[in-house]
Amino acid sequence: MKSFRRKRGSKTAFVVLVAAVLMTISSMPQARAQEVIDPTCRPDLLKSADIFFCIGREDLPPIQFGPPDTFLDVRARRAFPQQWDQLGADQRHNPVFPVPDTAPAFLRFGTFWAAPLTGLDFQRLGRALETFGNPESWGSKTAQNLGNVMGVSAAQGIVYVQLGRHEIWALDGATGEAIWNADLTTAAGMGQAIVQEVEGRLTVFVPSGDASFTVQNAIDFSNGEPHDRGANFTGLYAFDGVTGRLRWRFATKGAARPTPVYRNGKLYLATSGGEFFVLDAATGKQLGTFINPGEGFPGLASLNWYETDDGRLLLFYGTIRPRRILAVDATDPAAPVLGWSYTPPSATANAPGDTPVAIDPDLGLVFTTVFSSVSGQFTLNVLALDAATGTVQWSDFAGGQDSPPGYKGSVPMVHNGRLYVGNTSNGRYRAYEAATGALLWEADLAEADDPPGLVHRQRAAAVFFEGKLIFAEGRDIHTFDPDTGQELNRFETPGTFGVWGINQPVIIGRLMILGSISGWVFAAPVDYITNFPGVRGENPLPIPTSDVTLPPQLPDFFNPLALPTAQEANQFPGTWLAYAGGQEHNGVAAQGPSNVSWQTALNSALPLDARPMDEGLYGTEIATHMTHLAYGVGTGVSPARGILFVGSDRYTINALNALTGRKIWRFRTINANFGQPLVTPSTVIVSGGDPWMNLGQTGRFRSNSPATVIGDSFPTVHGLDPETGKEKWTVYSSSGTSAMTPLYHDGNLYWVNGEARVWAVNADTGEPMAPFMNIDGLPTLSLGGFNAISSANIYRVPGGPDLMIVGTAMPNRIWAIDLAAAQVVWTHDLAGVNTYVTGFAAVPPTIGQSKGMVISTVLADADTTTGAVTMLAFALDGKTGELLWTEYLGEGVIPTGFTGAVPLVDKSVVYLHNPLDKAITALDAISGTVRWQAAVTAPDGQYSWCPGVVTGNKLIQPVGPDLYTLDAKTGVVLNQLRVGGSFTYNNPSVVGKTLYIGNSWGWVTALPVDVVIGEASQ
Known part of the structure; x- marks a missing residue:
């Protein structure tokens, strides 16, 4: 683990920073991003409006570690969310946080920074495309083994980033500067860090695990026996959120990839070993466990929760082998039991074990997407279940086109009675009336200049911000009118480092923070993202990454x-x-x-x-x-x-x-x-x-x-x-x-x-x-x-x-x-x-x-x-x-x-x-x-x-x-x-x-x- 452990120095003044940001946003011409004279990634460029457009032509300097300035600034710390309890921060999956008028300017107006946590590794891995073949499969493999898959977490002035490169990073929310990082045994990029104050200490909980199968796992599967997924040592880690010191590690047999849920001092965790655990958040001690029906296991299906009218606490996640959506009743944490189980018809591939469900607690409904095959045709089943009973409330087979490589579902988001969800099979985005399943609108994400065969695969959940719907996929960040489905803006990057998988934006005040499959993290004013086109226009920035001569990798x-x-x-x-x-x-x-x-x-x-x-x-x-x-x-x-x-x-x-x-x-x-x-x-x-x-x-x-x-x-x-x-x-x-x-x-x-x-x-x-x-x-x-x-x-x-x-x-x-x-x-x-x-x-x-x-x-x-x-x-x-x-x-x-x-x-x-x-x-x-x-x-x-x-x-x-x-x-x-x-x-x-x-x-x-x-x- 690397960490900065000196006494805090003088606080960086924000006056110049605020002035620069305001001037940038107010005076930026429509083609600002196209006017980058020298897009070579340099430290100064990574603090500018050109962060999305840099090219790695020369090695970046080693990452330096500094103090947690924003955390130490009480006013700034309080303007951030104070905890991060689950994937997407809440049951609805909408991590948008207003800030008070007293918040620092970088939150009230936004600022620019990029944290190049993986250096030029993403571009270097681009060389593997020559032999790997399928670019989408390459992207899926890169996300799992290098970058950030599910998005970042933010709490009390610190941004936490899990990487497939078996790392967890803590960044200063104002500057993106590194505070500490820690090395895990295996991939960590497929979960989202949970952040809570536990016994007076800010604590970050990091799920980890790979998606692989050992030969013994495969033999057990071949023999029709229960088997695990996860070939390396996996588990849930607890680190001090400020210093990075390890507090405890809970080892699991089978990958602990899905993001757990924190509630009332307890952590609820599902693993690819076919088990559900209740843990004491302070000590990591196991309080209770439950074996999934048929020992099925989740992939990336992060947990969600709901409290029924009669006071039962239910935890939800999907599994494969067998394919089910489960509700585990953890009212008694020492003896969790099955609340209900639902088997979605025609589910195929990794469904429903990869899609994290969204919950509307007001409606009492569970929403998910299930990749399916009906009469030989791929389609996406958008599904609403009664949270208390598992009864199907409505279902819509939304059509399809092909079977996407890797993750095939789409993380749902529900807001103000509406469900928003993408379709990775046909590149369309939909809005539903959450209670009835009535289709409100459908938008095709395709562009006229897309290469043949390209499908825009919207895997990540959207966010709802000030009457706008914002989501990221591929090289694009889309802004939609949530009432009509009209696309208001499409911010396009060249795809050198700004590439999005299941990465959901986080918006605090007017600052948007977004992880990427490259392992880089970007922060920008949300108004910049929703009002400017990026590299689109008459003279798009020409960045053929295959033509970029990369410097040779140097030793550590x-x-x-x-x-x-x-x-x-x-x-x-x-x-x-x-x-x-x-x-x-x-x-x-x-x-x-x-x-x-x-x-x-x-x-x-x-x-x-x-x-x-x-x-x-x-x-x-x-x-x-x-x-x-x-x-x-x-x-x-x-x-x-x-x-x-x-x-x-x-x-x-x-x-x-x-x-x-x-x-x-x-x-x-x-x-x-x-x-x-x-x-x-x-x-x-x-x-x-x-x-x-x-x-x-x-x-x-x-x-x-x-x-x-x-x-x-x-x-x-x-x-x-x-x-x-x-x-x-x-x-x-x-x-x-x-x-x-x-x-x-x-x-x-x-x-x-x-x-x-x-x-x-x-x-x-x-x-x-x-x-x-x-x-x-x-x-x-x-x-x-x-x-x-x-x-x-x-x-x-x-x-x-x-x-x-x-x-x-x-x-x-x-x-x-x-x-x-x-x-x-x-x-x-x-x-x-x-x-x-x-x-x-x-x-x-x-x-x-x-x-x-x-x-x-x-x-x-x-x-x-x-x-x-x-x-x-x-x-x-x-x-x-x-x-x-x-x-x-x-x-x-x-x-x-x-x-x-x-x-x-x-x-x-x-x-x-x-x-x-x-x-x-x-x-x-x-x-x-x-x-x-x-x-x-x-x-x-x-x-x-x-x-x-x-x-x-x-x-x-x-x-x-x-x-x-x-x-x-x-x-x-x-x-x-x-x-x-x-x-x-x-x-x-x-x-x-x-x-x-x-x-x-x-x-x-x-x-x-x-x-x-x-x-x-x-």
Whole structure:
């Protein structure tokens, strides 16, 4: 967390500011926004009327943190809303707040500011459009993983902004200057912060959670069992609203994305784990819980409330799987019960689980929109239910056109007896008589100059301000006459940073504040927004974002004093070019230092003696696995030229001084960095992605479809300058994960991504390479099925082609691909073996080049009744794919995630650790017979799937929190060294006499090999 914690300085005078604002509004010509001479985003421009029109041509200065001036000014603080109890601030979803005549001028007249919380990341992500394809799907993905989705909250002079980039920000309401920010474990942009004074302290409650499904979630869904949504650690956080200090965190199993409701000292929360909770707002203590019918779960359906005539307190939200609208009776907070349940007819996709309902307490009605399919046609069902009973009062199928990507509903707003709602399927906006459902008017949001196929999708709720209806969608902020449906003004932005998803405006006095999917927050006088056209007109500002040359992304920090000297660098290998060191997965290099010992914690690392995060909620195995994917060092670490390069699942790439552990630079990424860094003479390459699925892919997974895709965020492969961490190039590999380490071969990188497409780029430039890539920079070869974390290896056919060897699932298959011709040479699927649903997508194949073999493992013969599965090792002929041998190893409980033992080969022996039966096994590489097997101990559930290393006739194998050393010939255990945390996918690298290894708790360790093997005193 970053925060400003000095004593308050002198209050900024508002005289000049007020004069400037009044002069701007009164004298601004109709085409003001078109006259921006230099629209480059600069600090001064971000305080002007041109905030919506800037272009990121150069990096902005780092965000500075300052005191909460507006909060500290009693007059200003009191003019703001004093609390924020739910989505949209009230039951009707109309966050409009008049201010007294004594309010500060910035509220009485409005002011301009923009808070560029995500810098140029939105424009940088625009490069992903080249491979991602659908711009709307790209926008939905960007909103979830980067920006603000549901809008901002404001209370007592502070604006609170939740971001998909797992952050919560507090901004000064007058200036937009940052007061503090805090990092959450997972996405936070899909909820809206709740703000209340609790025990005399301003407190902000932050719901968090991702929209993904783990493979286990998908398996449960496939088996018709209740399942959760949310792959990361999720929950509700409580922060001090002024300082940002964490007060408490309530962990949930399943995403806590929906905005909760605060009422009378209690918080009411619904999660994607199928549960409803009542919490004490002061302590986070659970007071009561309720399990949804069928364990259905909400998506973005934030809660609302209603008190019946007989005094019952009802909380409302929608769910999917099954699709219902629920009213939970929480009159007794210790024992919530079902008040009523309604199943909307013809609901489809994520309806009704995504739309927050609006309540008119005077009418006693609940309003929502339900995306539906009637007789094969998409339509939006606008629905009014009796709040006390759930009886349908009226329903209107409002027509449709297509199925929008992502969020398909529209958040309703009710005011003065009228319901206002958009239709995302056909781009129209409607007003109804709230009591009867009589249609008052309908407006088409289309413009004459819209490109073909564009639909204006109004997802966010409108606000009602001084006889005007105002709402934001796409690049437009609309102003309508609420009586006639006539559009009075359309304020249009160029879409560089001002892009609106489900972002509802907040109006305090005459100041409008609006979050965006870019992660930027804008404030402007409402009169400016409702009276001027933005970039429209005869000479619109030409901003083709694809033509803007973006500066390379810089690291978060760079400490040149931590760089190794030339003499120190020369002690190390010059490059590191393969996962686990090479074909045999034995990461050992003779050249390297001795007497090196240090431990370094990466960003957000957990203490090494800590238990897995939320272990009590998930159990040890799942919690350990999740901890790795949330905090861990991805796989291996790579020492080269005196620098240790480390990918982190905490969204960073790191460079450490390999001799001291000092941090040289850290590069921030949009996704986890699971792959092992590759280091060429001029570039360090790190691959990123997640092993999860979105909602639609779980349906494909259930159908065992070869169209199933793994990966629910932006997959990346970054090329960085090794010394400075400065971005050289970034490849966005469509929609499938790139978590696996690429194969480096003859200056190029090759990998099969989460949609089983074969990618090939130049390692130093990122340029696509034929014949695997076409002139549009897209793969020409698609295998079908998916890959998750199977890092490709290379088999060199004697006298023949070089083959890339990689595994996939759906179909479960090992592939050999000619790297010169971009053609499949052979495949193998272990016919007759009942391979597990994760197939070969979880294990990087090992190559025994001198023996002509491909060696790997797969889970087999899963028994869903007993929950048991067996680890099977096998070998294939590298040239033909012919099966050479199989060896069934021990069995155990089916593990979570994409898992399988990764073998290492040394001479004629295959070594691997099988956590299922807690044994390290040595196999004869030629026959597959067991040479020896050694029992090991590890805390139950702390599984290690990585290869070890063989050095000096000793096998060093990570097992749980320990490093085991065994005699490589006999299997006798020689030493067991406790490091702490856990090693899940973390293979060691040994250079000279030093072992380097990352772990699942986010630490990197360097130790003398003699210490590891227990011979330091000899």
